[in-house]
Amino acid sequence: MPDIPSIAAGTAGAATTFKLLFEAVKAALGLAKSADVNNAILEIQQKLLEHQTAYFDLVEKHQAVTVERDALKQELLQIKQLQANFERYELKTLAPGFSAYVLKESAAGGEPPHWLCPHCKESGMVGMIQLSANDSFEAQFFPGEKNTAHLVCGNCRAAFTMPRAAFDALWDKFA
Ligand SMILES: [Zn+2]
Numbered sequence: 001m002p003d004i005p006s007i008a009a010g011t012a013g014a015a016t017t018f019k020l021l022f023e024a025v026k027a028a029l030g031l032a033k034s035a036d037v038n039n040a041i042l043e044i045q046q047k048l049l050e051h052q053t054a055y056f057d058l059v060e061k062h063q064a065v066t067v068e069r070d071a072l073k074q075e076l077l078q079i080k081q082l083q084a085n086f087e088r089y090e091l092k093t094l095a096p097g098f099s100a101y102v103l104k105e106s107a108a109g110g111e112p113p114h115w116l117c118p119h120c121k122e123s124g125m126v127g128m129i130q131l132s133a134n135d136s137f138e139a140q141f142f143p144g145e146k147n148t149a150h151l152v153c154g155n156c157r158a159a160f161t162m163p164r165a166a167f168d169a170l171w172d173k174f175a
Pocket of ligand 1: 118119120121154155158
């Protein structure tokens with residue numbers, strides 16, 4: 001039979017052991033609890049990150065679409081302006097085999113009469129037709145060329161010729 005002191009000691013020891021065990025369980029529970037919480041926090045953070053990434057993707061796409069839309073608006077505006085400008089001209093046959101866009105007097109707005117290159121107009125560009133720098137040279141050195149006017153497009157450099165009489169009659173005239 002154990003004596004009283006040893007029972008008391010045993011009880012005290014058991015109590016100590018139980019207390020330690022209780023602390024350990026409590027700590028384990030606490031750990032488990034904080035691990036769960038940590039996992040939940042990680043999960044939430046992960047989801048937040050996914051949403052943030054998706055949000056930034058959307059913002060980026062929206063910006064790209066906005067830039068593209070603005071560029072298209074600008075392009076459309078330029079096409080409309082170009083179209084409106086071309087409406088100021090009339091396609092006229094200036095000589096056999098030579099047609100060009102001639103400025104209408106009603107749309108001149110103070111500009112002198114002039115002709116636009118049909119090739120450039122086809123490409124949506126404005127090309128002013130001018131008397132070629134070669135014209136006087138040709139007339140001076142090639143007598144046969146005196147009766148021919150030599151013209152050139154200031155934009156695409158296409159060369160045109162027409163009878164000088166027709167050129168003199170039409171050059172300063174509106175459509
Ligand atoms: Zn041209």
